[in-house]
Amino acid sequence: MAMVEKSRQQRNAEIRSEIQKMFGSVPSWVEEIPDSALEGFWTTMRDLQLAETAIPNKYKELIGLGVSGATRCKYCTLFHTEAAKLFGATDEEIREAAMMAAHTMAASTFVNAMQTDYEQFRKETLDAIAYVKKQMPQQTQQPAPGSRAHA
DSSP states (O other): HHHHHHHHHHHHHHHHHOOOOOSSSSHHHHTTOHHEEEEEEEHHHIIIIOOSSSSOHHHHHHHHHHHHHTTTTTHHHHHHHHHHTTTTTOOOHHHHHHHHHHHHHHHHHHHHHTOOOHHHHHHHHHHHHHHHHSSSSSOOOOOOOOOOOOO
């Protein structure tokens, strides 16, 4: 057990050094993350949120902004707003992302409160998407590689 703890402490020191190099300091709230959780948290932040992935960073931060608005987290709202700007988001895009989150929350609240039948909702949604696709010019109808109905 002592060996595992020493190894974890060494790894966490390396992680803090990596964070220091990336951000210029290790934020105090990161220091509060339990040692057992730091590596998983940082790996996800570094390799998913901050890395170049299938979703451009600007869009990931706009998604983060929408979620943070929905969860009412002022810390995440600040972080994702500033990160979105860093990655090129305009004030108008930030406003639109926030409004899209609000609209989604409103619609979600309504269909859940009304206990809308999920299978009917799913069928109507997929039927509407299929109809709209038929109306679109052929070149814009191409699905993304590997795309499918998820729900």
